[in-house]
Amino acid sequence: MQSKGLIKFLVAVVTLACLYSLSFTFVTRKVEKDAATHAGGDLAKEKAYLDSISGEVVYNLGIAKYTYRECKALELPLGLDLKGGMNVTMEISLDELIRNLANNTKDEKFNTALNTAIQKSKSSNKSIVDIFIDEFKTSGSASSLASFFATKDNADLINANSSDADVKNFLQKEADNAIQNSFKVLRTRIDKFGVASPNIQIQQGTNRILIELPGVNDENRVRKLLQGSAKLEFYETYSNFDVYPILENINSTLASTLKSVEAPVANTETTAADSSQNEDNLLANLGANNSASTDTSATAVNMEAQNPLFSVLMPSVYQAENGQQQLAPGPQVGIANLRDTAKVNAYLARPEVKSLLPANLRLLWAVKPEKRSPEFLTLYAIRTVGGETGAVLAGDVVTDARDDFDPQTNSPVVSMSMNSYGAREWRKITAKAAPNKEAIAIILDGVVYSAPNVQNEIANGSSSISGNFEIEDTKDLANVLKAGRLPTTAKIVEEAIVGPSLGQAAIDAGVNSSVIGIIVVMIFMVAYYNRAGIAANIAVLFNVFFLMGILASLNAVLTLPGIAGIVLTMGTAVDANVLIYERIREELRLGKGTRQAIADGYKHAMPSILDSQITTFLVGAVLFFFGSGPILGFATTLMIGIITSLFTSIFISRLIFEYMLKKDMKISVSFPWSEHTLTNANFQFIKKRKTFYAISAVAVVVSLFFIFTKGFTLGVDFQGGRTYTVRYEKPVDLEEVRKNLDETFSSTTEVKTFGNANQVRVTTTYHINETSDEADKEVLDKLNDGLSQIQGNSYDILSSQKVGPSIASDIKDRATWSGIIAILIIAAYILLRFHKWQYSAGAAIATIHDAIVLLGLFSILDGIVPFSLDIDQHFVAAILTVIAYSVNDTVVVFDRLREFLGKPNAHSKDFGDTVNHAINSTLSRTIITSLTIIFVLAVLFVFGGEVIRGFSFAILIGIVVGTYSSVILAAPAVYDLRGGKHIAQETSATKAKVITP
Numbered sequence: 001m002q003s004k005g006l007i008k009f010l011v012a013v014v015t016l017a018c019l020y021s022l023s024f025t026f027v028t029r030k031v032e033k034d035a036a037t038h039a040g041g042d043l044a045k046e047k048a049y050l051d052s053i054s055g056e057v058v059y060n061l062g063i064a065k066y067t068y069r070e071c072k073a074l075e076l077p078l079g080l081d082l083k084g085g086m087n088v089t090m091e092i093s094l095d096e097l098i099r100n101l102a103n104n105t106k107d108e109k110f111n112t113a114l115n116t117a118i119q120k121s122k123s124s125n126k127s128i129v130d131i132f133i134d135e136f137k138t139s140g141s142a143s144s145l146a147s148f149f150a151t152k153d154n155a156d157l158i159n160a161n162s163s164d165a166d167v168k169n170f171l172q173k174e175a176d177n178a179i180q181n182s183f184k185v186l187r188t189r190i191d192k193f194g195v196a197s198p199n200i201q202i203q204q205g206t207n208r209i210l211i212e213l214p215g216v217n218d219e220n221r222v223r224k225l226l227q228g229s230a231k232l233e234f235y236e237t238y239s240n241f242d243v244y245p246i247l248e249n250i251n252s253t254l255a256s257t258l259k260s261v262e263a264p265v266a267n268t269e270t271t272a273a274d275s276s277q278n279e280d281n282l283l284a285n286l287g288a289n290n291s292a293s294t295d296t297s298a299t300a301v302n303m304e305a306q307n308p309l310f311s312v313l314m315p316s317v318y319q320a321e322n323g324q325q326q327l328a329p330g331p332q333v334g335i336a337n338l339r340d341t342a343k344v345n346a347y348l349a350r351p352e353v354k355s356l357l358p359a360n361l362r363l364l365w366a367v368k369p370e371k372r373s374p375e376f377l378t379l380y381a382i383r384t385v386g387g388e389t390g391a392v393l394a395g396d397v398v399t400d401a402r403d404d405f406d407p408q409t410n411s412p413v414v415s416m417s418m419n420s421y422g423a424r425e426w427r428k429i430t431a432k433a434a435p436n437k438e439a440i441a442i443i444l445d446g447v448v449y450s451a452p453n454v455q456n457e458i459a460n461g462s463s464s465i466s467g468n469f470e471i472e473d474t475k476d477l478a479n480v481l482k483a484g485r486l487p488t489t490a491k492i493v494e495e496a497i498v499g500p501s502l503g504q505a506a507i508d509a510g511v512n513s514s515v516i517g518i519i520v521v522m523i524f525m526v527a528y529y530n531r532a533g534i535a536a537n538i539a540v541l542f543n544v545f546f547l548m549g550i551l552a553s554l555n556a557v558l559t560l561p562g563i564a565g566i567v568l569t570m571g572t573a574v575d576a577n578v579l580i581y582e583r584i585r586e587e588l589r590l591g592k593g594t595r596q597a598i599a600d601g602y603k604h605a606m607p608s609i610l611d612s613q614i615t616t617f618l619v620g621a622v623l624f625f626f627g628s629g630p631i632l633g634f635a636t637t638l639m640i641g642i643i644t645s646l647f648t649s650i651f652i653s654r655l656i657f658e659y660m661l662k663k664d665m666k667i668s669v670s671f672p673w674s675e676h677t678l679t680n681a682n683f684q685f686i687k688k689r690k691t692f693y694a695i696s697a698v699a700v701v702v703s704l705f706f707i708f709t710k711g712f713t714l715g716v717d718f719q720g721g722r723t724y725t726v727r728y729e730k731p732v733d734l735e736e737v738r739k740n741l742d743e744t745f746s747s748t749t750e751v752k753t754f755g756n757a758n759q760v761r762v763t764t765t766y767h768i769n770e771t772s773d774e775a776d777k778e779v780l781d782k783l784n785d786g787l788s789q790i791q792g793n794s795y796d797i798l799s800s801q802k803v804g805p806s807i808a809s810d811i812k813d814r815a816t817w818s819g820i821i822a823i824l825i826i827a828a829y830i831l832l833r834f835h836k837w838q839y840s841a842g843a844a845i846a847t848i849h850d851a852i853v854l855l856g857l858f859s860i861l862d863g864i865v866p867f868s869l870d871i872d873q874h875f876v877a878a879i880l881t882v883i884a885y886s887v888n889d890t891v892v893v894f895d896r897l898r899e900f901l902g903k904p905n906a907h908s909k910d911f912g913d914t915v916n917h918a919i920n921s922t923l924s925r926t927i928i929t930s931l932t933i934i935f936v937l938a939v940l941f942v943f944g945g946e947v948i949r950g951f952s953f954a955i956l957i958g959i960v961v962g963t964y965s966s967v968i969l970a971a972p973a974v975y976d977l978r979g980g981k982h983i984a985q986e987t988s989a990t991k992a993k994v995i996t997p
Contacts, residue, residue, distance in 0.1 A: 004658065007651050014647075015542075018549020024066070024074040025552060027059045031068055054339045055375050067375075069338075076552040077199075078214065079559035079633055080498045081947060082507050085214040086222055089494035091804075092182050092207045094128050094175050097488045101174060102148040109141040110148055122809060127207070129171045133164060153399045153419050175207065177479075178488050183209055184479050186490065188367060189225050189445060199557060206810070208493070212557070219497055223773055227491060232395025232480065235441045236433070237331035237451060238361060238381035240316050244327055246361070247309065247334065250353050254308040257352055309347055312340040313379065331439045331451050333363070334379040341365060341377055360384045367447045371470075380448045382441055392429050395444075397422025401481035403474035406466060412474040414465040416481055423461025431457040442480065449480050491772075493804035494717075509945030510563035516943055517567045517936040518544070524932060525574055529581050530668035535656040536577040539648040543573045546644040551637065559633030561874065564940055564948050568881070568955070569641030571936035575612065575929045576649035579605040579892070581669050582925045589679070594667055598657050602650070608895040609646070611833060612888040617642045618825050619884035623877055626818035631877045638881070678924040685919050686912040689972035696849055696969060703856020710859050713750070715872025717803050718812050721765040722779055725799040731757035732790055744786035752868055755946035759798075761868065762787075769804075776802070815876040822880050823847055826887050834894060842973035843890050846965040847883045854879055854958050867949045874951040882958025885933065889926050889966035896922050897971065915975045919967055930963040 032050070039046035050068070059066040066074075080087050095118050102110065113135035120135075121128040136145055146162040149170065158170045183202055186209060190198045199212040216222055304311040313334040320326045336344050347353060348363060357363075362382040369377050384390025400417045418426055433440060433454035441451040452465045465477065521540060525533035547569060551558060584601030592600065620642065623635035660667050685692075716723040734751050737760060741749040745766045754761040762783065767775040787795055803811075826847065827840040834840075862869040897918035937956040944952055 004655070007655065011652060011655070014546060014549075017553065018546055021074075021549045021553035022076070024059070024071045025076045027066075027071045028068070028075045031058055031071075051339050051342065055337055074552075074555070076548065077555065077557050078507075079557045079562070080212055080214055080496065081560040082510065082558065082563075083214045084498045084504075085212070086216045086219055087213070087494075087496040087498075088211050088222070088226065088492050089203070090182070090186065090209045090211060090226060090490040091493040092175075092179050092209070093489045093491065094178065094207050095132075097175060097178050098129070098132060098171065100488070101151075101154065101171070103151050105148050107141070107143065107148065109139040110136065110143075113139045113141075124809075127172070127175070129168065129175055133168055133171075137164070156400060156417070177482055179207055179209070181479050181482055182488065182490050184476065185445065186211065186226060188447065209490070220773075223492060223776075227489070227773075232398070232442070232444045233389060233391035234393040234395070234429070235362075235391050235443055236383040236385060236429075237439045237441050238333075238383050239438075240327050240330055240333050240381070243333045243361070243381045244315060246356065246358070247313070247315065249356055250347070251307055251309040253352055253356060254347060254350075255306055257350075258305075258308055309344070312336055312347075313344050316378075330453070331380045331382070331441065332378050333381045335370075335373070335376045336379065337375055338369065338377055344379070360390065362390070364441075364443065364446060364448050367444075367449050378448075380441060380451055382443070382448075391443075392440075393422065393425050395481070397425070398481050401478040403471065403478045404464075406464070409466075411466065412469040412471050414469075414474050414477045414481070416463045416465060418461035418463075420461075423459075426461055426463070427457060427459050430454045442477070444480050450477055492802070495802040496800070498799040506560045506945055506947055509943060509947075510560055513567055513940050513944040514563060514570075517570050517939045520935045520939055521570050521574060521932055524935060525577070528670070528674050528928065529577075530671050531660075531665075532577075532581050532584075532657075532667065532669040535653045535660075536574055536581075536649075538656060539577065539653040540570055540573045542652050543641070543644045543648040544570065546648065547637070547641050550640050550644065554636075554640075556636050556640075557633055560945065560947055561631060561877065561951065562633035562637040564944060564952060565634045565637030565641060567936050567940050567944070568933070569637065569645060571933040572616070572641070572885075573645040573649060574932050575888070576605075576609045576645060577653055578925055578928050578932070579608050579612075580649070580653070582922075582928070584669050585675070586921075588669070595661055598654075598661075598667070602654060604899075606650075607899075608892045609650070611891040611895055613642050613646055615826050615829060615887045615891060616884040618829060619822050619880050619887075622818050622822045622825065623880055626814045626821075627873060627877065631873050634877050678920075678927070681920040681923050682916075683920060683923070684916065685968065686916045686972055686975055689968075689975070692968040692972070696965070699856070700849060700852050703852050703859070706856050706859040707852075710862075712855075712859055712871040713862050713869065715870035715875075716763055716801055717872050718815075719765070720768050720803050721763055722803075723761060723763045723801045724783060724797055725754055726760050726762060726787060726795050727798055728758045728760070728790065728793050728795045730793050732760065732793060734760065737762075737787070737790065740789040741783070741786035744782045749786075753866060754868070759946075811873060815873065818876060818880065819851065819883075822883055826883070830887075830891065830894070833891075834898060836974075836978070838974045838977040839894055841977055842970045843887055843894075845973045846890055846962075846970040847886055849965050849969055850882055850886045850958060850962050851879055853961050854882060854954060857957055858954070865953075867946065867953070869950050869953070874948065875954055878951050878954035878958065881955050882962050885955075885959055886962030886966055889929070889963055890970040892925060893919055893922050893966060893971050894974075897974070911978070912975055915971050919971050923967070926963060926967060930959055933959050 031053070035046045035049045038049050054069045054072075055067050057065045058068045059071050095114055098114060099105075105111070114132055116135045117128050117132035120126075120131050124131065133145065144160070145164050145167045146158060147160050149158050149167060150160040150162070154170075158166060162170070179202060183200070187200050190200060190211065190213065198214070199210075201210050202208075203210055211226070213222060313336045315334055316328040316330075316332045317325045318328045348357075360383055362384060364380050364382055366378040366380065369375065385392055397418045398416060399419050399422075402415050404413050404415045405411065406413045429440065432438075434456050437453045437455065439451040439453045442449045450465065450467065452467055469477075518540065522533075522537040525536045525540075527533070529536065544566065547566060551562075556562075580601050583605040584597050587597035587600045587604075588594070617639055620635050620639040623631060624639065627635055657667060734753060738749055738751040741751065741762060741764070745764055747764070747766055750763040752761050753759070764779065764783070766782065767779055783797075823844060827844050830843050831837060831840040858869050858871065858875070897915060900914050900918055934956065937952055937959065940952040941949060941956055
């Protein structure tokens with residue numbers, strides 16, 4: 001074995017890296033377990049405990065120390081289906097943006113074109129901008145398109161003479177800006193919401209933003225938070241010198257009113273001590289001399305009693321030239337540890353404190369911590385001036401904002417332009433603030449993004465905002481300023497809510513299926529391959545460990561389909577070992593010694609291993625780019641699992657063999673009963689191929705018949721609507737539940753058993769086109785009316801999902817394209833590897849056959865089997881996985897056929913005999929590999945939980961069908977497509993490149 005030392009080093013490095021990545025998860029789980037023990041079931045107390053230690057060091061590696069918050073950010077996060085929470089897809093209203101850009105014109109043809117575009121966009125992949133422009137061109141309007149958008153606010157970007165192409169580029173750019181701005185706003189709102197490990201991302205190529213909020217249980221608050229319009233405003237500010245006496249008065253008042261109250265806000269001695277220490281650290285960072293600040297824990301507790309506010313909110317100070325601390329100028333009045341901001345807010349909200357605050361004073365936090373003190377957040381003093389909001393200017397006056405560089409200082413700045421009204425008002429505002437260099441605060445959604453000091457009066461509405469900025473800061477601020485220019489609303493078009501109880505059930509099912517799957521695979525490998533099976537099992541364990549470690553290092557979210565991917569990886573992890581072991585057995589039967597047989601087994605198995613795993617990886621990549629939500633978790637796990645499987649199967653198992661050979665240990669790759677399994681197989685696949693063609697043709701025709709006559713039950717993500725998972729206290733009659741709900745909704749309702757007899761899944765299309773909060777409430781009220789008619793049987797709604805018709809159409813289109821692209825990519829890869837189009841065609845025939853038969857079985861069995869067979873994203877993932885594994889088997893046969901055709905005497909043999917020999921010689925590997933995957937899929941089907949039962953059933957049946965097609969259809973199809981005659985020896989260009997480990 002070449003480079004043995006390098007491989008050992010690489011294994012050691014990867015092992016240590018995975019241990020490091022997973023260690024954060026172990027630490028956070030321990031901390032959270034301690035919190036649960038401390039709280040004794042009180043969730044509020046548990047959260048307060050975790051908040052109190054969020055900034056404390058809980059993991060000390062010597063060379064690095066990590067707080068609980070930092071560990072939480074680096075742990076392996078759980079998806080909503082495992083942890084519970086809320087998953088929403090927000091859609092930015094680009095039609096509203098177009099109307100705003102056109103100053104809400106009343107032109108009939110303009111509005112007709114836009115309304116038509118709105119309707120067509122619900123069932124089209126084209127953007128609403130493209131559809132609108134096409135519709136306007138055919139409207140027959142006498143006005144040019146540019147004339148509607150050539151307003152004063154847009155004068156720098158477009159004029160009345162601009163072409164339609166210019167208008168299209170302008171609208172698309174503004175649409176992209178609106179999506180990016182909405183993303184920034186939503187991300188900030190979610191950060192304020194305090195969700196642990198949230199996930200927010202723009203769905204590329206669309207006007208949608210995907211948001212996952214694990215652990216959230218207040219759905220109405222989330223909806224209100226996410227769907228509110230962004231509100232940008234400019235405010236005057238108070239000086240720190242003016243506000244500090246007010247804060248001193250508040251501190252004294254709190255000290256006297258809290259004196260006789262026991263712990264008004266939860267805190268501990270440790271927390272108080274840490275707050276004091278944090279103050280010392282902060283003052284040191286600010287340049288203050290903290291030599292006198294050596295408080296003990298007892299002193300810190302005493303400080304909290306005497307100075308309740310100042311123990312958690314440190315006044316804004318700096319170290320003067322005389323070495324004394326002085327109040328810092330500007331609107332920053334204090335700074336607090338992130339974990340203490342809730343306590344500060346609680347103090348400021350007390351009635352006796354609110355009475356001390358001037359009516360025109362608002363205390364608002366900065367949007368994010370200071371870079372030099374990432375654990376601390378600044379508090380600003382804002383002055384209101386009357387009016388509805390108290391702002392001196394609204395953000396809609398901003399016509400443009402961009403990140404720029406000051407040519408004199410070469411430092412990042414933000415350039416901002418205003419319309420004529422804004423310029424007039426801005427001149428008055430800056431003229432008032434300039435003499436004393438007062439600050440103007442830029443506020444979005446109640447948080448301060450910046451508060452620059454006014455240096456002089458600004459007459460033309462063009463301003464340059466400078467400060468201690470980095471490039472990213474100026475980009476963010478520019479986006480915030482643009483967010484107030486043309487506010488667009490974001491509405492929820494897809495929503496899924498998973499209750500914690502259902503999440504815990506999913507965790508239990510996932511863990512059970514994983515453990516049982518590992519045990520089944522390990523028992524089978526040892527039972528069939530003897531001592532070599534032990535080496536394979538060690539490789540499987542390393543594979544799972546590496547897979548989890550890499551997922552943690554990538555901060556990938558672990559979902560239930562992701563666990564299914566892990567279970568499947570355990571089955572496929574032995575695939576490479578099976579290929580190697582079967583080849584070693586062949587070499588041993590040729591009379592070679594053990595060492596040479598092992599070396600040649602690895603060598604000759606390598607092309608098949610690479611080809612089979614690469615095709616599966618390509619399908620995983622298609623799933624990753626076209627899937628969403630939990631399917632991304634499955635695709636990520638599948639792709640990483642393939643890489644780790646290759647590494648462990650090829651290198652770790654080889655290292656084990658090398659060790660055994662060095663120690664002169666006996667290496668056995670079989671037992672007497674399994675040694676000659678299918679060794680001399682000589683089934684006449686080519687001779688009987690027409691019979692098999694006929695059987696497959698009948699299966700395809702029957703499948704197509706049911707597909708086009710009976711059809712499918714579409715999941716909510718394919719048809720739109722709302723789905724609820726309901727658990728009754730006792731078993732219920734499905735027909736009774738369905739009848740009650742049909743009467744309540746005045747429409748047909750789908751009701752299916754979901755797992756146990758007391759658990760059902762309800763799907764309704766009532767108000768399918770309505771996504772407002774009012775429609776959600778009406779549907780939920782009607783659902784409860786219908787469910788409650790089952791007398792004497794209480795119930796809980798465990799989860800819910802809502803999908804609008806536009807996103808359902810988009811999901812269907814993406815699913816269709818993913819299937820087509822997967823088949824094309826696989827065909828292209830096979831053509832690249834085998835240099836004959838017949839191989840690609842043979843693989844395509846087999847995969848299309850598998851897809852049709854699997855679809856047909858889902859149609860035939862839907863409503864017959866006692867579990868859901870809905871066609872949804874999970875099914876698409878399943879059918880693509882089946883295609884991957886079908887091709888996996890197929891390319892192994894093709895590789896062996898190519899090997900036989902590359903031998904010197906190949907031209908003298910009948911091609912049909914060569915094909916038949918290739919199929920028979922790989923038959924043992926095909927059956928053993930399929931059996932290991934079938935074993936783990938059976939475990940997943942039985943123990944994996946109801947949520948993925950249909951998913952695992954699809955792959956389970958698909959593997960059986962795929963194994964059949966790879967043997968019966970793919971290679972025989974190559975025989976017929978190549979003319980079924982003697983084939984000349986393959987050229988050297990088609991021979992496989994062998995990689996020796």
